[in-house]
Amino acid sequence: MDPPVSLNTINPKVIECEYAVRGEIVTLAQKLQEDIKSKPDAHPFEEILYCNIGNPQSLGQQPITFFREVLALCDHPAILDKSETQGLFSADSVERAWRILDQIPGRATGAYSHSQGIKGLRDIIAVGIEARDGFPLIQMIFLTDGASPAVHMMMQLLIRSEKDGILCPIPQYLYTLLQLPCMVELWYALIPTGWGLEVSELKKQLETSRSKGITVRALVVINPGNPTGQVLAEENQKAIVEFCKQEGLVLLADEVYQENVYVPEKKFHSFKKVSRSIVLKEMESSHLLARRAKALEDAFNKLEGVRCNKAEGAMYLFPRIDCLKRQSKLLKLRKRCTILPQEEKIPAIITRLTDFHNCFMDEFRS
Structure with a gap:
């Protein structure tokens, strides 16, 4: 029994x-x-x-x-x-x-609704979040009756066994997390500008946890802080987002005190806004490289005796040059062309390449 x-x-x-x-x-x-x-x-x-x-x-x-x-x-x-x-x-x-x-x-607040919450209210919330962050919101909103049910929901999704853990800042208030078998304590660092989460400390705690056989699944961040009262700097947030991306961690951000910022030199930035800004910057960088590659590709294909395939990836173009035998020995010393120079310098590069190529061809043609 x-x-x-x-x-x-x-x-x-x-x-x-x-x-x-x-x-x-x-x-x-x-x-x-x-x-x-x-x-x-x-x-x-x-x-x-x-x-x-x-x-x-x-x-x-x-x-x-x-x-x-x-x-x-x-x-x-x-x-x-x-x-x-x-x-x-x-x-x-x-x-x-x-x-x-x-x-x-049914106009009845006591009736069961959609499992994510009433759609009309979720739509209104999405408009508010978009106005706050400046990014359109994908409809992935779940309404809960307080923070604790939201934490429970995430724990049900993330924790599979006693070997799964969550990085949680200490001191903290998310009492539900204390019940986890592998709640990994992560102490806030007192830095010159106030309380903050140092990525070096995050990495150290993550490595220590993994060495003990714990599979860390997520990182909890409370911003503005409870009970430490800090407002994280945007650069600190970017570093945290990049850390979670590199380590494959879910970032659980509690931002309930976002309207409670008391110092003029600090501004609240949601982790959603920060993460979307990083993605947008990466996309812009990719688009810039694509434009540079296209400009150089077109320029090469206009040159006499030069053929250049489309750049589909990486950072290079590798044009083929059809030439006379007396030109080939010199051309064997030449290699690839990168697409990394600043975009505003690409026209000058194209002009110089074109001028050089034309002079080169004229010299050896005669």
Whole structure:
């Protein structure tokens, strides 16, 4: 008979999971709060102020009215047609609620929807992300009810066995990751400009993990940082993206605090924007080489006695020169032509090649 379920037989990683919203300090604070409620004079202070978790509304900050009004109207659409609603809710909230409900099958927020989330809402989100990043968004959006379900979804996709691991920055807040058998701790580096993720450290931790038989599947990055509060520099982000590309890692970017940037010299850049910018730059570089290759190919084919095939790849053209016997000994010393010079210098190169070739042919023809 298997042992009954108890604290000794449940997942030990859950037992080890101690973080900001629990643990000894928070437990003591909750006890003191109960003391103050039952005996106001029990301690030389009147209240407990919780500074351990990013929950502003629990500390008295009022929620944004517009969001609450729209939620209320969507959850109880029957009041949208009532005359009193116009006096209780703003016109913007009413209009937005109607727009959202029109996207929901049956106009019922409690009904099951598409597994990725309501399509109309995903389309609206895609427009917002495109406006933020400047790139059209491929429709690969999944809506979740918070960060934790999104993390669970990714873990189900990535983790195949106890030998699979995730590189996770420490300190961090993604408590779900602490339950992984192979959660690889990756400490933030204190650099002159603030907290950052050094690629050299990433490589070291990756190599160490692999030497232990762990297959690292992904890298977690939280930007702006929680709890370190940093905003990663764009160059740092580019280096991280290149690292993930080279090592075949999935980049999991938590960017929930993107609107919370307080210093004028720092700007939030989404990892999606950074990665797409790198791809675009690579594409532009490829197109530049193609244009240079085409210009040189055309120039060679216009020369007397020269034939040049189309450049299909690499960085070179290799023209064939049909010549007289007395020219061949000299031409044997000549080799390939690269397409690497700067594009603005290509016309000058073509002019010089053409002039030289014409003089060369005239000299040996006579």
